[in-house]
Amino acid sequence: MARVDALDNGVARLPTLGYNTWNAYQCNINESIVLETAQLMQELGLQDAGYNFVNIDDCYAMKNRSADGLIIEDPDKFSGGMRNLTDQIHDLGFKAGIYSDAGWFTCGGYPGSWSNEEKDLKTFIDWGFDYLKYDNCAIPYDELTRTGIVGRYQRMADAVAKLGTTNGDPVILSLCAWGWNQVWIWGKQFGQSWRTTGDISPQWNSLASIINFNSFLTQATDFYGRNDLDMLQLGNGNLTYEESKTHFTAWALLKSPLFIGTDLSKITEETLSILKNEEIIKINQDPVEGASVSPFRWGINPDYVSNSTHPAQYWSGPTSEPDGQGGVVFMLINTLDVPDTLSFNLTESPWIRAGRQYAVHDLWTHTNNGTAVRNITVADVRPHGVVALLLQDDGNEPEDLYPQCSVWWQCTDQNGTRVGG
Known part of the structure; x- marks a missing residue:
């Protein structure tokens, strides 16, 4: 069974920080928005804070493949071509991410990569992408797959192991496989992170539900593989300042990848101050302790x-x-x-x-x-x-504290009697 982390060369050893287009723009994306976002990440100090990926999500392609079966970028949205776009992103000092799906179609109805894994990965590499978010919509009938979700994700993991290098580093594979498939058990075989729940929404009940679900899965997170709590919703909804701090703190200290989804042209100083909390980011990026709280x-x-x-x-x-x-x-x-x-x-x-x-x-x-x-x-x-x-x-601690144990009923003397209480 192929493993994308087999090289153990530091790529994706720590959680990934960056930007993803979906939360702010969904399908309303184009190359201008992507480049302006990258430039704003520099100007606002987010790149210096550690956010070094600019990732395009769904809806970048044409609805049909080319005559020779290739995914084609939408020429109205990306008139300069994807390679030109990633070159500019790289020139700004960022890495670039793209999106696909383990089924027939993406969640937005664009071409998925089922049965085209190597072909699509080669396209993404030729385009210059360093990261692949891999979703879980439009699953083919059982009589065609003859496998479960592990087998469907194995196909792209094998492609990454065989082909997946951009600029000398392996393509990072991030599994958007959703928690009811117990992805936290098998995901590390294939990817640097795995989604544990359905999509997040910008309200407290959604945050609380995701925190609750992940409270039972923390043992799955460590170097080269971690629970992904979904993208950061700061500035996108009705979250209070305190809720936004809780959102960022929990995601960071549970060692989730941190992908900003805010329209950076409208970001407030308050939201920016949360995203740039240097001390909490350092704990998320701890080079010695990889485990979650x-x-x-x-x-x-x-x-x-x-x-x-x-x-x-x-x-x-x-x-x-x-x-x-x-x-x-x-x-x-x-x-x-x-x-x-x-x-x-x-x-x-x-x-x-x-x-x-x-x-x-x-x-x-x-x-x-x-x-x-x-x-x-x-x-x-x-x-x-x-x-x-x-x-x-x-x-x-100071001498002569009473009781002699901080939890007095847990301690005994050599003769078996409790010491304090």
């Missing part, structure tokens, strides 16, 4: 209860940031519609050492907030808001 307590609900409107609230995971010093990152989410106080015992996180105190750094205010001993309480967390903290070991 995971829940250590669900909060409103008993642990491991699925609730699409009130997902897990207390999350943590290790990080090598800042700059290799290392620490534990915490994400606290207020899923209520009213302000709330969020509190936890440090040792509820498996990454915290008992008997130690921790320096606390806020990843949104970018302030050092003193030292935590055993517990942290954050009051007045805004509705649907988030708290993101980096905790770093700051030595032994």
Whole structure:
């Protein structure tokens, strides 16, 4: 079975950051929009922040293939040709992405790549694309495929393994295969990321549902393969500022790819400030710790209860940031519609050492907030808001604390009696 990550050469080792046309433009795309977007990514500092892909989604092609079976770019939308477009994108210092589908047609009704995998991939390579988002619409009848979804995606993965190099690097294959196919189990055989749910929408209920679903899948994410929570919806709907921060924080700390979908000509400074949070992006791009944060307590609900409107609230995971010093990152989410106080015992996180105190750094205010001993309480967390903290070991906790254990009922003396309480 071919593996696209077999070279282990650093390509797609970390989550991909960039721009995708679908959220803002859907089928109303053309080469001017794509190039203007790339230029704005430079001017707005997004490229410097790490967003280095410019990806075209569906609706770029003609509805029919050429006489020799090739996908043809729409000459009205892309009059200069795709190769000319990708050359300009590359000249700006970006990589370029394209879209196709494992069925007869794309989700927008354009030619899919079923039975044309090698031919289409060669076209995309000749056009100069570095990345392929591969969707899951218009599946052929069973009597034609004689395989499940794994087999259909295997065909394009084999094509990538055989043909897939642009500018010397393998084409990155991103699976838009949707979660009900248990793609988080098999996706890493083929791609650098895999969609775990259906499409996102720019409202809180959609974000909460995606966070809830992914709270049970965090073990699937690591280097060269990760859960994809879908594109960033900041600035596209009715999300509040606090909800937008939660959206970005959760996507970044769960190590999802981060693809902006906002019309950059209309982006606000507020949205831009969220997208450019350098400290959180560094954790997303951690070169040492590839795993996602995971829940250590669900909060409103008993642990491991699925609730699409009130997902897990207390999350943590290790990080090598800042700059290799290392620490534990915490994400606290207020899923209520009213302000709330969020509190936890440090040792509820498996990454915290008992008997130690921790320096606390806020990843949104970018302030050092003193030292935590055993517990942290954050009051007045805004509705649907988030708290993101980096905790770093700051030595032994003060002597003579009582009880002798932060969770007193878990500890015993050598003779078997509990020590404190």
